[in-house]
Amino acid sequence: MPLFLPHFNLQKFNTLAVPSLAQYFVSVKTDDELREALAFARTENLPLLLLGGGSNIVLRADFPGLVVQIKSQGREVVDENEEFVWLKVAAGENWHQLVVFSLDNALYGLENLSLIPGSVGAAPIQNIGAYGVEIKELVAELSALNIRSGLSVTFTNESCQFGYRDSIFKQSLKDQYVITSVTFRLxxxxxxxxxxxxxxxxxxxxxxxxxxxxxxxxxxxxIRQTKLPDPAVIPNVGSFFKNPVINQQQFDALKAENPTIVSYPAAANQVKLAAGWLIDQAGWKGREVGGAAVHEQQALVLTNPRKSSGQAVLALADLIKQSVFEQFGVMLEMEPRIYP
Ligand SMILES: Cc1cc2nc3c(=O)[nH]c(=O)nc-3n(C[C@H](O)[C@H](O)[C@H](O)COP(=O)(O)OP(=O)(O)OC[C@H]3O[C@@H](n4cnc5c(N)ncnc54)[C@H](O)[C@@H]3O)c2cc1C
Structure with a gap:
């Protein structure tokens, strides 16, 4: 039986270092422990927060429910052919340690995704990506437990419906599954x-x-160490906003008024803007409001240098969204999820 800890301080379990008390906290290492944790939440009628490394969440208050930290470990080659190896990895494994392991074992594909914080199980949730690669290119399939029924289900790459910082687990299946392992084709x-x-x-x-x-x-x-603040030193969750995607017509109008606007190609008739550039142009880089701040080198990163509340960080995010909208007519969307 896993240990359910009441009134648990989550400050060291989220990389924004926001103080927040969980009504209950439990760390699970096996699928059986996970099932017991889910049963406890069901019996006690508690809301759930599934936690990996806490590097993509904002805790805006205490969490009135059960926080389940996924700590399962294990990596196993499940298949191979001349070209590829299929490596099944438990959800609780650390992402960067997996990248190091793959390189040490001459398995390739994950190298551009080095040093992204967090767990393997959280990586498909927002289809993590960096330096030209997203994990949708490498995920063969994943296993997940249905939170309500406790049944294990396999999702193929296609059924995950991966998109830019997006998957089915943030859309129609939000809060319905716990990812227990991911199989990569390397x-x-x-x-x-x-x-x-x-x-x-x-x-x-x-x-x-x-x-x-x-x-x-x-x-x-x-590059990452030069550009991005280390959360262990300056609390942050990486990019706070997604790069907005707008249509070509809207982009042409913006470009006419802002000739230096930074953009990237997107799907047909669409253009992706650099949210960091918009925030910088709106004058936010390096500013601090209510204990939360905009990083001096990278305007896309909000930091929490004084370990203030999640409310403080979200209040700053709202001010930024408002001013970017007023100046450019573009609505920024937050990347991390907010709890409760
Ligand atoms: C300095 C820094 C740099 C970053 N750089 C990048 C980057 O380059 N690219 C990028 O894409 N992201 C980046 N991120 C964001 C973050 O690292 C990723 O989103 C990562 O996948 C989050 O993992 P985590 O285990 O910390 O997730 P958590 O923050 O613990 O959880 C995130 C979400 O996933 C859910 N979740 C967690 N585990 C599971 C599970 N097993 N099953 C179901 N749901 C689950 C949680 O409930 C929550 O909704 C960065 C963050 C930081 C702090």
Whole structure:
């Protein structure tokens, strides 16, 4: 029987270091413990918060329910052919440790996603992505427990409905499943993705055919450490807003008024804007309001240097959204999920 801890302080369990008390907290290592935790929540009629590394949530108050920290461990090769290896990884494994493990074992594909904080089980929820790669390219399938029935279900890559920082688990199946393991299809031979300009620039001294996945990983780590604040030093959740996607017509009008606007290609007739650029232009970079702040080097990152409340962080986020909307007519959407 896993230990249910009452009045549990979550401050060290969310990378924004927001103080928040959970009515109950439980850490589960196996599917059986997970089922017991879900049964406890059902019997006691408690709302649930599934927790990995707490690097993509904002706790706006105390959590009146059960927080279930997923700590299952394990990696297993379940299949292979000449080209690929299928690696099944437990949801509680640390994401970056998985990337290191894959490289140490000559399994390729995850290198661009080095140093993203959090757990393997949370990674499909928002289809984590960085430096030109998203995990939708690498997930073969995943296993998940239905929260209501306790039954285990397999989701194929297609049925996860991955999109930009999005999946079915943030949409029609929100709060309905606990991901228990993810099976990745990794390559036996390197197949590098150097499309991201900053990444190619970081490796400019090496001929493309000589670049190794290990070098890509090291370059990604280097760029991230220069650009992004370490949550252990300055509490944050990485990008606070998604890059907004607008239609070509709206973009043309914005571009006419803002010739230096930063944009990326998106689907047909759509353009993705750099939310960080919009926030910077609206004058927010480096500003602090009510204990929460906008990072000095990267306007897309909100920080919580004084370990203030989630309310303080959200109040700043609202001010930013409002001013970006007033200046550009673009509504920013938050990336992390808010609880309760
Ligand atoms: C410094 C920094 C940099 C970052 N950079 C990136 C980046 O480059 N790209 C990117 O995509 N993200 C980035 N992030 C965001 C974050 O790392 C990812 O979203 C990560 O996948 C969150 O993992 P986690 O375990 O911390 O999730 P948590 O914050 O614990 O949870 C996030 C959401 O997933 C749910 N969840 C967690 N585990 C499970 C599970 N097993 N089953 C079902 N639901 C679950 C939670 O309930 C919650 O809704 C960054 C964050 C930080 C702090």
């Amino acid at each position: 390559r036996k031979q390197p197949h590098l993705n150097l499309t991201y300009p900053a990444l190619r620039a970081a490796l400019a001294n090496t001929l493309e055919e000589d670049i190794t996945p290990q070098q890509v990983s090291a370059a990604v780590i280097d």
